[in-house]
Amino acid sequence: MSLASSHSPHGRSPLRTVQVLGGGSAGSSAHVRTLASGLVARGVRVTVCAPLEAERIYDFSGVGGLHVPVPRSTDPAALAALRIACGEADLVHAHGLHAGLRAALALSGRPTPLVVTWHTRAYVEGARAALVHLLERRVARAASVVLGTSSDLVDRARRRGARDARLAAVALPAPRTPAEHDDDPERLHSKTRAELGATDRPLLIAVGSLDRHRGYDVLLDASRAWRRLDPAPLVVIAGEGPLRTVLQRRIEDEALPVRLIGRREDARELLPAADLALLPSSWESRSVLAQEALHARVPLVATDVGGIRELVGDAAELVRYGDAKALATAVVRLLEDPERRRLLREKGTAQAATWPTEDETVAQVLSVYDELTQVLPYV
Incomplete structure (x- = not known):
């Protein structure tokens, strides 16, 4: 019996989630690893769609997630792979603007709830800024909930038309490998x-x-x-x-x-x-x-x-x-x-000491999942 199914309450099928990661900054990639670890421990099935390089560095499989290699691309092959991976998901959670767009395209025509975390914003000027504005609006409106890691990102999502935008601080993950040992x-x-x-x-x-x-x-x-x-x-x-x-x-x-x-x-x-x-x-x-x-x-x-x-x-x-x-x-x-x-x-x-712990971060995200999928809490 899998860890996920053994933790599923009341004999119910475990919640099936897909985490979509693009190129992934260090912060967003580490956050996905934190979520994968914490969600699996709570009986949630987690599939991580991310480039091979992200899996090599962050080892999503090592914490119980199923890694599906999907490149950071909107070409038909990448979108088809993402659509297949999301096919049986109860909820999809994308991290970053480009991941949000790809997830929205992959879910087109499906009622699957989409959560998008905005970890940062694009740094562009001129004509590209107008394109990013349109992209932000497309993603904000496609998402069931936009989670911003700072208040100004939440405000930005609301200005772009998000129907539900909330502050969701991301915990700083503990070091995955110990620093060099030295008693002094x-x-x-x-x-x-x-x-x-x-x-x-x-x-x-x-x-x-x-x-x-x-x-x-x-x-x-x-x-x-x-x-x-x-x-x-x-x-x-x-x-x-x-x-x-x-x-x-x-x-x-x-x-x-x-x-x-x-x-x-x-x-x-x-x-x-x-x-x-x-x-x-x-x-x-x-x-x-x-x-x-x-x-x-x-x-x-x-x-x-x-x-x-x-x-x-x-x-x-x-x-x-x-x-x-x-x-x-x-x-x-x-x-x-x-x-x-x-x-x-x-x-x-x-x-x-006032910042959220990794456990608190996972619990907050899972409460959003529960709300959108209308299931009993897994915490």
Whole structure:
């Protein structure tokens, strides 16, 4: 007997759900893994339609889900595979805008409820922005319920015509593999700092793809002001993306105290060694970096955009996006004020304690499923 059927109450057939994931950001992919694990434990059957690469990294099968390889595409073959996978589902849950569109197309003509979680929004300008607007409207109107990970995403879904849009905060998953074991955290931090080249200087860490919306151009502008400090802090940016060459050229031409270290699977383990975490983005929803920084008791300097203030409260230094001078000033002030850094660590711990756990996240999502499928709760 399967785990799902053994947990089904009253002998009833278990709820059958399909989770649809596109290319999948780290946050949305980890969230699907959390849901798969928690739902299966509650007697729900879970099929995860995702690219093979996502299964390789997040191992949905390892937590009891059935993985069906479906590429991130709207071509007829991919849609046909998705339609087959959703054929016997009681409910389909898509994660992200493109996954939502593909799920809506695959369910066309069927009464199956569709839940779509908006984890973030598209970063486009010009003609593409108009196309994204139409796409958002199509997905919002097709969904039975849109779940937004921040209040501004919920408002955005409502503006696009969602009949039911709700806030559904996504929990930060616990690390899947333990960090390097060391009985002395300070020793481990020292080792990390030595590897990054910051043994005798402050270490500032930013994590995220090297895309325009991340605000790294502003971060490089701000780093000019830190060269006057003695010792000058080192900025380390973990991530890859289309702006790598442009950013690297600026770093070299202007002799900026910045290192690009590429995509790092261990970025979460690097963060505790930092003196400050930096988040200069033009927009963020429920930033993984912000959550990890507060959990790791690393003071955070972030732009006051999107869902950041809602997420961190007063447990971070918030500055206006695009204001390099304000960013530089906030960093210098924190580096020179150990008491303020201590206070932010304490506030960060308290703020993180208010965030939902993975179990609470699963329970909230399942309550939406129960509502839409009109079955008794599985919790």
